[in-house]
Amino acid sequence: MxxxxxxxxxxxxxxxxxxxxxxxxxxxxxxxxxxxxxxxxxxxxxxxxxxxxxxxxxxxxxxxxxxxxxxxxxxxxxxxxxxxxxxxxxxxxxxxxxxxxxxxxxxxxxxxxxxxxxxxxxxxxxxxxxxxxxxxxxxxxxxxxxxxxxxxxxxxxxxxxxxxxxxxTKAARLRDVAGPGATLYEFGTRRAFSPQGSLWAARAALAAGIDNTSNVLAALKLGRKPAGTMAHSLIMALTATQGTEGQAFSAFHHYFPGAPLLIDTYDTIEAARILAQKLQAGEIELRGVRIDSGDLVTISQKVRTLLPGIPIFASGDLDEWEIARLQSAGAKINGYGLGTKLVTGxxxxxxxxxxxxxxxxxxxxxxxxxxxxxxxxxxxxxxxxxxxxxxxxxxxxxxxxxxxxxxxxxxxxxxxxxxxxxxxxxxxxxxxxxxxxxxxxxxxxxxxxxxxxxxxxxxxxxxxxxx
Missing domain, CATH: 3.20.140.10 (nicotinate phosphoribosyltransferase)
Known part of the structure; x- marks a missing residue:
């Protein structure tokens, strides 16, 4: 196509x-x-x-x-x-x-x-x-x-x-390093060299082993369902207007219960505790969380103890070198969002x-x-x-x-x-x-x-x- x-x-x-x-x-x-x-x-x-x-x-x-x-x-x-x-x-x-x-x-x-x-x-x-x-x-x-x-x-x-x-080639290397069990998303549209380039980048990434793309146009033209989470702005806007980060999580989860929640807007570990409490209370059915900043090794390990069995996704200028480092250091990460360093190089x-x-x-x-x-x-x-x-x-x-x-x-x-x-x-x-x-x-x-x-x-x- x-x-x-x-x-x-x-x-x-x-x-x-x-x-x-x-x-x-x-x-x-x-x-x-x-x-x-x-x-x-x-x-x-x-x-x-x-x-x-x-x-x-x-x-x-x-x-x-x-x-x-x-x-x-x-x-x-x-x-x-x-x-x-x-x-x-x-x-x-x-x-x-x-x-x-x-x-x-x-x-x-x-x-x-x-x-x-x-x-x-x-x-x-x-x-x-x-x-x-x-x-x-x-x-x-x-x-x-x-x-x-x-x-x-x-x-x-x-x-x-x-x-x-x-x-x-970059997508194949990322898949090779991350392993067949990791979930890999292409998030590079905003950093690709042009709107046309973003479509080609999404296609090439999917054809070389990346699981999905956040590019809605590319995904729909290629017969895929687009994938993604949320931006920090949603958490900040809902927290400011509705009172707490936990309420922001609940609001987004209400409309998109299958989407991973971004938890590093303020305090990643505290956000994980909030979600753990909601899970125990039966308020949500969490499908995953995403971390976009900080020491991904230490943070992912702590989040894993608070949210056992919940997929953890990482993003933030990742490439095959950084994924290899995270794995060797013992990070508890199940999937990666790949943007700038996938669609450029x-x-x-x-x-x-x-x-x-x-x-x-x-x-x-x-x-x-x-x-x-x-x-x-x-x-x-x-x-x-x-x-x-x-x-x-x-x-x-x-x-x-x-x-x-x-x-x-x-x-x-x-x-x-x-x-x-x-x-x-x-x-x-x-x-x-x-x-x-x-x-x-x-x-x-x-x-x-x-x-x-x-x-x-x-x-x-x-x-x-x-x-």
Whole structure:
């Protein structure tokens, strides 16, 4: 299911013309996809058309040369939104007029405008399934299409795959550290990089093992029930107007008896005592409490003695490192609300490089920023359920193992081959991927990473192209 902006909402209203200086509308709509690109994608397209090579068959691969610091792997994510984009990509007359009005393309060939007006994405997409662990230089996705189309889509593909892969990887690490029994909620909407980013972050987190999200729009679009508690402001407002914190708890519990209660507004331990008394008196059926501040180890231990059997949730800028520390220190916490440090973080520096044009393999040789030539496949070998070998080879080569390649054809001649996968299936694949990683790769401090071997054929091709 796509979480792009709902076309039945703002799209039903008249919208300002693209390119108008007085247009304040910076919300993203599906018909804007074509212009959500870097200028050089369009100028290069014009050049390709002018030189008569725009229809040459080209292959671009999207991959990361290196992992973020202290990451031993990445979890591929964002394919569903990438395919949504490719399916809907087109230029409207209004958009073409706005581009013409810039004056930038005054020397572009007339055919450039015809191509934009009539063009749709007609290529093929090969990709690893969402939830798959990947390593440096392994393609997450390959585009095979007429050169102008394959070039134009670079920016949007990098945006969605880089960001969702980052969030999915962090979510997978959090689940790995917290363990399968912990309840994990995504609370990051207010700290995500944009409203659109918050939707993508929620989706990637759920697809990588987080239990639920507080983002109402994302949850409902993804077929989930949103989850959450309350803010300190409710406790303060009800306490000020109704007399006591205990009365505030009772009031909220009356309307939302299944929601955990936030107990650290004033005195966490005293609040736990108040709730213990209400439990003993049969006034409430407490489903959980949340702590958002203070020494979470000591406080959770004391709350556990007062509220035995009641789930304790913790929040407050938590990440996998802090959860590991809390666990090792003996904290009595059953679940975690994860916000800022889940939906932000060190970037996944995925790149998008031309690897073949009209059957001719090409490679970038820049120092520290090179690429490998030719269309490639990833071959992974397992023993006893764990990855023991990884090889990057040309698609023309035979698999070195009995395992099939990870890259699969998912989009053929501009059309999806299969419907979007359920989040539950992707989450299970993520869990299986993480479980298949050796412990040294999963550890948080200075993790190792799988050494990706280059096949003999790929090494020979590199040698042939290199000076």
């Amino acid at each position: 796509s979480i792009a902006t709902d076309p039945t909402g703002p799209l039903a209203e008249p919208r300002p013309q693209a390119g108008k200086k007085d247009n304040p509308d910076l919300n993203l709509y599906p018909e804007d996809y074509s212009l959500l690109t870097d200028l050089y994608q369009l100028t290069m397209t014009a050049c390709y058309i002018g030189e008569g090579i725009d229809q040459r068959r080209a292959s671009f691969e999207l991959f990361a040369r290196r992992l973020p610091e202290n990451f031993g792997y990445l979890i591929a994510m964002g394919l569903a939104q990438a395919l949504d984009y490719l399916e809907q990509l087109h230029f409207t007359g209004e958009q073409i007029a706005a581009l013409q009005a810039t004056g930038i393309f005054s020397d572009a060939p007339d055919r450039f405008w015809t191509i934009l007006a009539e063009g749709r994405f007609t290529g093929d997409i090969w990709a690893v399934p969402e939830g798959t662990a990947i390593f440096p230089y392994e393609p997450i996705l390959r585009v095979e299409a007429p050169l102008w189309q394959a070039q134009l889509v670079e920016t949007y593909l990098l945006n969605t795959l880089n960001y969702q892969t980052l969030i999915a 060190p970037p996944v520096n995925g790149v998008y490089k031309l690897v073949e044009i009209e059957g001719i393999p090409v490679m970038k040789k820049s120092q520290g920023k090179g690429s490998y030539p030719g269309r490639k496949q990833i071959y992974r070998h397992y023993e006893n359920g764990q990855i023991v070998a990884e090889e990057l080879g040309l698609i023309s080569e035979k698999s070195p193992t009995e395992e099939s390649g990870l890259l699969q054809l998912v989009f053929k001649e501009g059309k999806r081959l299969e419907p979007t996968e359920p989040l539950e299936l992707i989450a299970q694949r993520t869990a299986n991927s993480v479980a298949s990683l050796p412990p040294l790769i999963r550890r948080l401090k200075k993790p190792a990473s799988i050494e990706v071997k280059l096949s003999a054929g790929l090494q020979d091709l590199i040698a042939q192209i290199s000076p």
